[in-house]
Structure formats: C-alpha cells, structure tokens
Amino acid sequence: MKQIPMLDLKLEYEYMKEDIDAAIKECLGHQRWILGPEVKELEERIAKHIGVKHCIGTSSGTEALVLSMRALAIKLKGQEYFDKTDEIITTSFTFTATGDAILRAGATPVFVDIDPETYNINIDKIREHLTRSGKVVGIIPVHLYGQACNMDEIMKIAKEHNLFVIEDVAQAFGGIWNSKKLGSIGSTGAFSFFPSKNLGGFGDGGMLATNDDEIEELARMIIKHGGKDKYNVDHIGYNARLDTLQAAILLVKFKYVEEFNERRRKIAQFYNEGLKDVEGIILGKTLPEAQHVYHQYTIRILDGKRDKVQKHLKDKGISTMIYYPVPLHKMRVFESRMKVSGGLKESEEATKEVLSLPMEPLLEVKDLEIVIQEIKRALV
Ligand SMILES: Cc1ncc(COP(=O)(O)O)c(C=O)c1O
Known part of the structure; x- marks a missing residue:
C-alpha cells in the first residue's frame, strides 16, 4: 500500500x-x-x-x-x-x-x-x-x-x-x-x-x-x-x-524556505477546496492580515469522529497527527506552578477535535487527492 x-x-x-x-x-x-x-x-x-x-x-x-x-x-x-x-x-x-x-x-x-x-x-x-x-x-x-x-x-x-x-x-x-x-x-x-x-x-x-x-x-x-x-x-x-x-x-535550507512556504500554501489551498463542503469538518480560519506558512494544516472534526477518521486514514497508509492531544494546564508539571485565567473550554475542545494532515512541501497533487477522498469516505 x-x-x-x-x-x-x-x-x-x-x-x-x-x-x-x-x-x-x-x-x-x-x-x-x-x-x-x-x-x-x-x-x-x-x-x-x-x-x-x-x-x-x-x-x-x-x-x-x-x-x-x-x-x-x-x-x-x-x-x-x-x-x-x-x-x-x-x-x-x-x-x-x-x-x-x-x-x-x-x-x-x-x-x-x-x-x-x-x-x-x-x-x-x-x-x-x-x-x-x-x-x-x-x-x-x-x-x-x-x-x-x-x-x-x-x-x-x-x-x-x-x-x-x-x-x-x-x-x-x-x-x-x-x-x-x-x-x-x-x-x-x-x-x-x-x-x-x-x-x-x-x-x-x-x-x-x-x-x-x-x-x-x-x-x-x-x-x-x-x-x-x-x-x-x-x-x-x-x-x-x-x-x-x-x-x-x-x-542551504534557508535558500529554499520561501519556495517551500509557497508550496505549503498551495497544498493548503488544495485541501481547502477539496474539503470545504464536507459536512462534519471545520477548516481553520486565516486572518487577512496574516500570511500563513502552514507548518501544519489542521482541521477540526466534529461529533466525536476525529479518532475514527484518524484510524481510517492510518489503515489507508495516510499519516496524521494530533497537535495537541493534551493542553498544558492538564500536565502534572504545571499543576502547582500555573494560573488558569477565565476557563480554558476552547483549548480543551480543540484537543478533542483537531487533526493535522500531511504537509510535505514536495507532496504531489495525486497524494493530496487521496487524502481528501479518504477523509470523505471516513465520514460517510
Ligand atoms: C510552539 C513551540 N514552541 C517551542 C518549541 C520548542 O522548540 P525546540 O524543539 O527547538 O526546542 C516548539 C517545537 O518543538 C514548538 O512547536
């Protein structure tokens, strides 16, 4: 595979x-x-x-x-x-x-x-x-x-x-x-x-x-x-x-970084197009003042289906990652050493729903198409 x-x-x-x-x-x-x-x-x-x-x-x-x-x-x-x-x-x-x-x-x-x-x-x-x-x-x-x-x-x-x-x-x-x-x-x-x-x-x-x-x-x-x-x-x-x-x-790598960041943006655009009408997914929002460099391309998968989608993709040979599964305020190291201000509901929600997709600047379009297709299949 x-x-x-x-x-x-x-x-x-x-x-x-x-x-x-x-x-x-x-x-x-x-x-x-x-x-x-x-x-x-x-x-x-x-x-x-x-x-x-x-x-x-x-x-x-x-x-x-x-x-x-x-x-x-x-x-x-x-x-x-x-x-x-x-x-x-x-x-x-x-x-x-x-x-x-x-x-x-x-x-x-x-x-x-x-x-x-x-x-x-x-x-x-x-x-x-x-x-x-x-x-x-x-x-x-x-x-x-x-x-x-x-x-x-x-x-x-x-x-x-x-x-x-x-x-x-x-x-x-x-x-x-x-x-x-x-x-x-x-x-x-x-x-x-x-x-x-x-x-x-x-x-x-x-x-x-x-x-x-x-x-x-x-x-x-x-x-x-x-x-x-x-x-x-x-x-x-x-x-x-x-x-x-x-x-x-x-x-050496610095010479390529702008080219690679542009490739990342193109990949993100491709994902955005392919996933924009898929029900149960929320795409990340980009602000007009920000030029995004897509270290990660991250979507949100609703209704508790994130882990199921990740498993389906893994079975099809597609790697994904969860950045981040645990917010810092839930880690023991911070327990007695932090302050939490105003509740962290959105941070906690995000850890349960986010999924980062393959983002290799040299990925080919046909690979991206497979990723999009398999996400759709996982959600039917
Ligand atoms: C948001 C953020 N801050 C800090 C670091 C720490 O960088 P390093 O791994 O080079 O120590 C990383 C990455 O690893 C990171 O993603």
Whole structure:
C-alpha cells in the first residue's frame, strides 16, 4: 500500500542534496565546530530576512525562549530569574516547551483560552486577565501552526501595561503579520530549527531575534556559560550555542524556505477546496492580515469522529497527527506552578477535535487527492 507521510525529510534532502553535501564538506575542511563562520553568516542572513538588528543562534527553540526571559529578567529586574509572583500570559494549546520555558525562567505561566477559529491566544482573554491581576510582566503569543497572532493588538496591550512580548515563532518561520515578519515585532522572537520545522536542521537548533542591544549582549553571554569570555563570568549561563554544522545545513535550507512556504500554501489551498463542503469538518480560519506558512494544516472534526477518521486514514497508509492531544494546564508539571485565567473550554475542545494532515512541501497533487477522498469516505 502506498504510504503518505506527514513529512518526508528524505525527499527534501534529495531535493537539495548537492548543496547540503558541499556545505558539510566545507565544515569538514575548516573544523571550526563551535561558533564557526556559518553561525555568524546564518545569524546575519536571518536578521536581514526578518528585519531585526540581531539574531543569536541557540541550541534549540526552547533555549531561545528561556534565554529571552533570562535576559529580560536581568535587564528589567536586575535579577538572574523572574520571581514566582511574576506572571507571564500564554496559551495552553501549544507545545509544552512554551510553558516549561516560563517555569525555567522562574516565573508563573498564566494560561488564557484560545480563539476557536484560529487556535491562537484570545486577545480579549489577555485583556480580562490584566483587569484582574497587576502581577503580569509579559506575554508569549504562539504563532500556532504557522499563523500569526494578532500582533497589532498584542503590542498595543503590551504598551498600555508596560509588558514585554516574546513571540514563539517555532512554527512560523517566514510568516507575516501586517507586512511585518514574525519574530521581529515583539521584544524578542524565539525560532526553532527542529528538523520538522519550516526551516529545520539535521538536529536541534534555534534562534533568538531582537532589536534590543542589551538583550543581544546578555543572550550572547548566557549561551556560552554566562560571560564575555570563559574566565570572566557575570551570569548563570548555559551551553546553548547553535552548532556550526547545523548552521551550515540551515544556510542551504534557508535558500529554499520561501519556495517551500509557497508550496505549503498551495497544498493548503488544495485541501481547502477539496474539503470545504464536507459536512462534519471545520477548516481553520486565516486572518487577512496574516500570511500563513502552514507548518501544519489542521482541521477540526466534529461529533466525536476525529479518532475514527484518524484510524481510517492510518489503515489507508495516510499519516496524521494530533497537535495537541493534551493542553498544558492538564500536565502534572504545571499543576502547582500555573494560573488558569477565565476557563480554558476552547483549548480543551480543540484537543478533542483537531487533526493535522500531511504537509510535505514536495507532496504531489495525486497524494493530496487521496487524502481528501479518504477523509470523505471516513465520514460517510
Ligand atoms: C510552539 C513551540 N514552541 C517551542 C518549541 C520548542 O522548540 P525546540 O524543539 O527547538 O526546542 C516548539 C517545537 O518543538 C514548538 O512547536
């Protein structure tokens, strides 16, 4: 039986093999594995691409989030970490790293509900929490599945309440809100280069983007043990640098990222057309100000039929995924360490109904047709 995967990284490697092999060979030649020339080049290219002053390569997207908060705690409070009384508002309908990074930075995550149509954080719920609490220091909007949150509103709220904003751009490399590239709008942007991401390496990696010189200086120290050099250490640091080898591979993949994002949009359009009249399904809503990069193409399957549809597709060789089956506020790690604000009904509903379909930029139309046909069959 023909298999249709969620993503086919082997196929993508074949597509750019010559360039990638040459880039790896170049590294083998110079042997500058730690903060080699490719790291600087990637930082500069991405900074230019998204329109920020600084980009700092990190060992993962999670570290880019933690580093953002650690640097902000030092800058704003003169402390290595935030205090438990400091609240950071985010969504519960995300990957665990978003919330976990807040705990690692010493603060308390406050989960507010999502908008059921875009799956992104509900702006009204942010405002509501701010009327109830004076302890909020920042907001972490997550551009889920590759679609921008309403950054105009979020930045307006941040300005009114003197809050920082860290964009979690792990799933949205290349995405845009109102002509601005995501990751360039908040105080910082945290990107992930996990292999399955729109710009993904051959291992872990990430990047912190910022226009703030002080944050840049602090982040550069914290990624390498906390000092300007090894024997002159000011802060509690990590070993959280982006590998030269990953940067070399990412430089090659970066050349293709816009082409691939366009392919993703075409695939999404094809799915939208094919599924728009199918009863029992709700398609994701895209906002006119957002240019979606479809890290995931996610539909909602109603009437408790999601798992049945997923099983049918699996039996037909079609891979799908549930992002996310468990909201963060139901995880033990957050149990005694979080605040829930205003109820999270929509986040909980979404975990029961969402299904992400194959989204490989190099997928062929005939494969997409099979996916659409089998979803229809599963629902009759
Ligand atoms: C929304 C979100 N935030 C953070 C991360 C963490 O990135 P990484 O896996 O590179 O640490 C991921 C992905 O893995 C993610 O999807």
